[in-house]
Amino acid sequence: MDELVATMTGFARTLRAAGVGADHERTQNLLKALDHLDVTDRDEVYWAGRLTLCATPADLPRYDRCFAAYFGGMKARQVRTATTSVTRHLAAREGAGEPGGDDGTAAPATASSIEVLRHRDVARMTDAERDEVHRMLAMLRGGRPLRRSRRFESAHRGVLDRRRTIREALRKGDVARLRRRRHTTRPRGVVLFVDISGSMAPYAETLLRFAHALVRSEPRTTRVFSVGTRLTPVTAELRHRDPGTALNEVSKAVPDWSGGTRLGEELREFLTRHHARGAIVVIASDGWERGDPELLGTQMARLSRQAYRVIWVNPHKGYADYQPLTGGMRAALPYVDDLVAGHSLAAYEELSERLAHA
C-alpha cells in the first residue's frame, strides 16, 4: 500500500510540474478513490486520477500526456520554460525623459495650455508638461459601478422584511407596520495590469500614476499588478498618499523593469493564485507578446469568463491608423470587451469615466 502512496504522490508531482493543480488535498482524494477501485486496472486508475486531480478541460490533455509518460514506465520530463530575467532597474524612465519634438516649451500651464496638453501623447512631452499631466492625473476621482451584494439592509422601499415584521408583531402583539428591506450594494472590483516592459517604458510612469489615483479613490476594491516578465502585485505600494513615494515603492518592488512581456504566463499565474471574479479587468499594454500568443489567447479566454468586463488600454490606439497587428494583441482581442486609447490625459479621463459606468 505504501508503494501505491509513493507512486501516486510521484504522479501528482509530475502533474504539478506540467501545470495541473494536483495538490496534496487532491492527491488524498485520489488515494481515497482508489480504495473503491481496482488499482491493477490501468483504466480505473486513469479515471480515478482524472476525476480527482483535474479541475478544468485545459488540464485534461496535460493529464493524458503525464499519465502516458508516468505509467508508461517513464517519468515526464519536467519542462522548464527558459525565463530571461531582465532586471534593469527603472531604466525605463530614461527613455521617457527625452524632450518632445514639435513643441518643447516648458511654460507654466494655463487653462488653455492644459486643454492642449489633454490630448497630447505623454510619450512626446517634455518633463515639465508631463509633470503637469501627472498633477492632473493625481486629481482624477472616478466612481465605480455598483453591484448588488447578498446582504440586506432595512429600507423604506423594497421587499417585505418578514423576519423583522414578525419579530415586531411578537413584541407588540400585532402587525403595527410592515418592515421592508433591500439588497445593499458594493462597488465592483477593478483589477489593473500595467505593462512595464521596454516597449511600454514611455507610458509606464503615467500608467502607474493613473493606478495610484484609482487605488487612492477606491482602496478596498482596486488591485494593481505590474506585468513584464514577472507578475508583481503592487497595490500595497500604491496605497501611499503621495504619488512620488508610492511610485518609488513600486520601483523597489518590481524586479523586471523594461524587459519583455510574457503576458500569457503572467495571466496564468494570476488566474492560479488570484482571481477576477465579477471584476472589471483593465490591461494596459501594447500587446508586444514575447511568449506564446496561443497561451495568451487561452488565458484571456479564462480571464474573460471570470471577469465582468475586460478593457484593454493600448497607447497606440489613440492614433487613427492604429491596427491591432501584434501577435499578442490579435490573440487577446476576441476576449476584450473594449479596446481604448491610453496615450493622453484625455484618454485616461475617458477610461476613468468608463470604469465609473461599466
Next chain:
Amino acid sequence: MLGRTIRATDIESPAKLVELLDRQAYLADEGLATAAFLALRMGRPLFLEGEAGVGKTELAKALAALLDAPLIRLQCYEGLDAAQALYDWDFARQLLHLKAAEAAGVTDVGRLEGEIYDRRFLIARPLLKAVETQPSVLLVDEIDRADDEFEAFLLEVLSDFTISIPELGTVRAATPPVVVVTSNRTREVHDALKRRCLYHWLEHPIFDREVAILLRRLPGCTETLATQVARAAERLRHAGLVKPPGVAETLDWTEALLTLGATELDPGLAAATLGAALKYREDVAAVLGNGLLGHG
C-alpha cells in the same frame, strides 16, 4: 426493476453501474460511470462540466431513478439567495397563527415565539430538503449562472451537509445525499468548490454511442435513421456553429423525424425539422446554405 431498492453501497463496480444506468435508458461510458460510481461510494459531489445538451442533467435523473430516490433540483440563476436555496419561514401562516393566538387571549410572548418558529411553519427549499430526505439525489443545475458568493455558500453546505436554522437548531444529514453539480462553463467556478467534488468533463458522445443512445431512447427508430442522424450531428458539431447540437438536440430531432413518419434522413425532411436540432437562425441559414445536410 429488481423488485428491491438499490442502495448506493450495493453497487460493486463501475461496470455494474453502467448496467444499472442502461436499465434507465442512460448509456454511460466508462469515464462517466467511474465518476458516478466514485461519487456514490465516496459520498462526494460530482461536478459535471461540458457543453449544453451532453446529458449532465439526465445523469442526475437516471441516478435518482435507479436509486429510487427523489430528485431534488436547485436551478441556479443570478441573484439566487439563501431564502430560495435553503429555507424560508411561511410568513402568512405565522401571522395567522399570531392572530388566532391573540383572539384566544394568549399574551405570553415566549410561548408564542416558540410556537411560530415551529418546524411546520418552515418551508424547506432544495438544499434543506435534500439534507432532510434520505435517500435523495440533489441536482445543483448550472452553478455557473449563480453569483460567486453563492458558490462559497454552497461549498459550506456541501462540506458537511449540516444546515443551522437559528430559531430551530441544526439539521444534519445522517447519510449525505448524492449530489450532482453541473456547469455549462460560461464562467470559471471557484477552485475550492471543485476541490470538494469529483470533476468530470463530458464530451459529445462518439458516433457509435450516439447511435446506440438514439436506438435505446426512441423505440420506433430504425438503425438507418439513427446512423444518418448521428452522422449529420457529427458534421454539424464540426461546422463552427454558434450552438452545435448536443445529444438532447439529436434526440429531439430524431423524434421530430419519427413523428413525421421518416425511416431515413432525406434532405427535404431534414431541412423541415432542423429547428429541433439548431436553435439559432444563423446556424440554420449556414447549414442550409452549405448543403451540410447532404446524403450521409
